[in-house]
Amino acid sequence: MTASENQVPGPVIELRGIDKSFGPVQVLHGVDFEAHVGEVTALVGDNGAGKSTLVKCIGGIHPIDAGDYLFEGRPVHVGGPRDAADLGVEIVYQDLALADNLDIVQNMFLGREKKSGIVLDEYTMEELAAETLAGLSVRTVKSVRQQVSSLSGGQRQTVAIAKAVLWNSKVVILDEPTAALGVAQTQQVLELVRRLADKGLAVVLISHNMNDVFAVSDRIAALYLGRMAAQVKTRDVTHAQVVELITAGRSGDLGLQQANGNGAKA
Amino acid sequence: MSAVITKRPAEEGTESPVREMVGGYLARVRGGDMGALPAVSALVALCLFFWVAQPVFMSTSNLANLFTQGAAGIVIAMGLVFVLLLGEIDLSAGFTSGVCAAILAVTLTQQGWPWYAAVGAALLTGALIGTLLGTIVVKIGIPSFVVTLAAFLALQGVALKIMDNGTNVSVNDKTIVAIANDNVPITLGWVIFVVGILGFAAVQFKQFSTRRRRGLTGQSLAGLVVKIAALAAVCGFVVYVLSMERSRNPAFASLKGMPIVVPLILVLLVVFTFVLNRTSFGRHIYAVGGNQEAARRAGINVDRIKITAFVLCSAMAAIGGIIAASRANSVDPNTGGSDVLLKAVGAAVIGGTSLFGGRGRMLDAILGGLVIAVIDNGMGLMGYSAGTKFIVTGLVLLLAAGVDALSRRRSLTTR
Ligand SMILES: Nc1ncnc2c1ncn2[C@@H]1O[C@H](COP(=O)(O)OP(=O)(O)O)[C@@H](O)[C@H]1O
Ligand SMILES: [Mg+2]
Numbered sequence: 179m180t181a182s183e184n185q186v187p188g189p190v191i192e193l194r195g196i197d198k199s200f201g202p203v204q205v206l207h208g209v210d211f212e213a214h215v216g217e218v219t220a221l222v223g224d225n226g227a228g229k230s231t232l233v234k235c236i237g238g239i240h241p242i243d244a245g246d247y248l249f250e251g252r253p254v255h256v257g258g259p260r261d262a263a264d265l266g267v268e269i270v271y272q273d274l275a276l277a278d279n280l281d282i283v284q285n286m287f288l289g290r291e292k293k294s295g296i297v298l299d300e301y302t303m304e305e306l307a308a309e310t311l312a313g314l315s316v317r318t319v320k321s322v323r324q325q326v327s328s329l330s331g332g333q334r335q336t337v338a339i340a341k342a343v344l345w346n347s348k349v350v351i352l353d354e355p356t357a358a359l360g361v362a363q364t365q366q367v368l369e370l371v372r373r374l375a376d377k378g379l380a381v382v383l384i385s386h387n388m389n390d391v392f393a394v395s396d397r398i399a400a401l402y403l404g405r406m407a408a409q410v411k412t413r414d415v416t417h418a419q420v421v422e423l424i425t426a427g428r429s430g431d432l433g434l435q436q437a438n439g440n441g442a443k444a
Numbered sequence: 445m446s447a448v449i450t451k452r453p454a455e456e457g458t459e460s461p462v463r464e465m466v467g468g469y470l471a472r473v474r475g476g477d478m479g480a481l482p483a484v485s486a487l488v489a490l491c492l493f494f495w496v497a498q499p500v501f502m503s504t505s506n507l508a509n510l511f512t513q514g515a516a517g518i519v520i521a522m523g524l525v526f527v528l529l530l531g532e533i534d535l536s537a538g539f540t541s542g543v544c545a546a547i548l549a550v551t552l553t554q555q556g557w558p559w560y561a562a563v564g565a566a567l568l569t570g571a572l573i574g575t576l577l578g579t580i581v582v583k584i585g586i587p588s589f590v591v592t593l594a595a596f597l598a599l600q601g602v603a604l605k606i607m608d609n610g611t612n613v614s615v616n617d618k619t620i621v622a623i624a625n626d627n628v629p630i631t632l633g634w635v636i637f638v639v640g641i642l643g644f645a646a647v648q649f650k651q652f653s654t655r656r657r658r659g660l661t662g663q664s665l666a667g668l669v670v671k672i673a674a675l676a677a678v679c680g681f682v683v684y685v686l687s688m689e690r691s692r693n694p695a696f697a698s699l700k701g702m703p704i705v706v707p708l709i710l711v712l713l714v715v716f717t718f719v720l721n722r723t724s725f726g727r728h729i730y731a732v733g734g735n736q737e738a739a740r741r742a743g744i745n746v747d748r749i750k751i752t753a754f755v756l757c758s759a760m761a762a763i764g765g766i767i768a769a770s771r772a773n774s775v776d777p778n779t780g781g782s783d784v785l786l787k788a789v790g791a792a793v794i795g796g797t798s799l800f801g802g803r804g805r806m807l808d809a810i811l812g813g814l815v816i817a818v819i820d821n822g823m824g825l826m827g828y829s830a831g832t833k834f835i836v837t838g839l840v841l842l843l844a845a846g847v848d849a850l851s852r853r854r855s856l857t858t859r
Pocket of ligand 2: 353
């Protein structure tokens, strides 16, 4: 099911030994993480394991305390959301981050509006937004001039994802995109996720749902109490092993051996 | 559920323009945006009511009065819209206008500065106050309610100090006095009207044709024509009434034409509506008011947006102060005091600007300001006391805030 079988690219994003604390509380301990072009990497872990924090570090929302951030093999400094966006890293946050009072087009271009002179170029933005949604085969949105406040949960998620791919991004990270959705909407979003990877993006999917993870992912990275327990190929592991990695940090030879340091990559 | 995202021609087949406008409006109401309709209906209803109750209400002199009475408050309210859009408030805008008016009067009358220098000093004072307020709110993180409440007290004191503990300073400069007391020549008034309507129509038609050319959906041509015709009719009527002779003794001193404050407010309306709707700065103001965290994650410099909004608000308060000084021919320590701020906030809210941030327009301040001015003026003509007027205005404000809160709750529950 992967598009990457016959290519051997290095990871597009690679993190090494990331530490992150909030005041006295250390949330991430020497985390390694990588994401590859054309693949869906599932980032799993229990509540509070640090998944969202890791993603916010990648997105430049939180500065990292220690560790290396490599993009396409080069070390980079990501000091804010703009830096991440400039690299081509887009994040769909768990709490969506859409402005309810703006319409779909306005949200998709927020902070990066197209202009002619000092005047907003509404026409171009509207065309590009409609094209992007159409390119993702989104059919559930009536008008791109609808206010986001009038959209359903699935539609909002769709808009947030479309916003992320609008920018010819290379990496799209989705933080629990299906958590609040019904069965049919979840299915739509998962199909969208797979399509993004097949288009050649590196996709990181945070999810709690093992069925979702095994349905779309190529690799699984399991966080346990702020440490990376293991990063494995999805086809090399079973549901049960992943659940063990999430709940205990280890499963047989996989995972953290002494609840310290990072697990070896399989 | 069908593939409606695909492009389709701008015109919606045979749908009637009225049906289309009603449908579009209802959709916006469901999203929590009542638009200008409540304020416009209230304004029309109030005008008709007072016209019937006291025919003198619609007389040319009273209408002119209405505009000059309301002008200072309207301009202050327009500035407040920026701050309210962010979900913040500026309780000190009234006394900011007072302090700036005091600076104007002192530099004009006591220092003998030319009018433009005095106006510049007043505007600069406003901008400085706004910078200070915005910076404290943003960098220290004190809620704007508290910061501007403190400034409300402190600026009252500053005004007293500037005016030697309370002496009244007169304003005699011809140019300044003209702002709120003179009228635009009749022909110029009509030229402004024609240019304004044609300009509005041109912008609208250009948008319409560009949308159609690029295959984007939008308002129908008929709907557009109805909108422009309605605007032309209302504005034409006002200009016509204001162009009538209203002097008791025209042979002695003729008095006709629209007050200078009318085109002044129109220019401010056009400029700031452009800023809010057509520039990324304006877009970011709405975004910060709608979801500050989303704006921050979109890479918007939220602090800069907030400070700029406070600066604009206080600078507009300065213009309001100049108009008040002009109208009264003088400035005293109570200029910008008493109910000025409350009425300005009320104007914005009655016009439809949300106190919760993210929703509102420049036009709201004018519509709401006119509602308040009409109540004030009409009830005065009917002989009601100041007490009754305050109570009625208070109730109208409560009603508007209630509509705001309910439509917001609605939009939160219609997910
Ligand atoms: N801004 C913050 N300040 C302080 N603690 C935080 C902050 N964000 C997250 N945390 C803490 O970090 C831990 C990991 O949170 P999070 O990354 O949201 O976990 P997950 O997304 O895996 O459920 C939690 O204990 C949480 O309380
Ligand atoms: Mg999370």
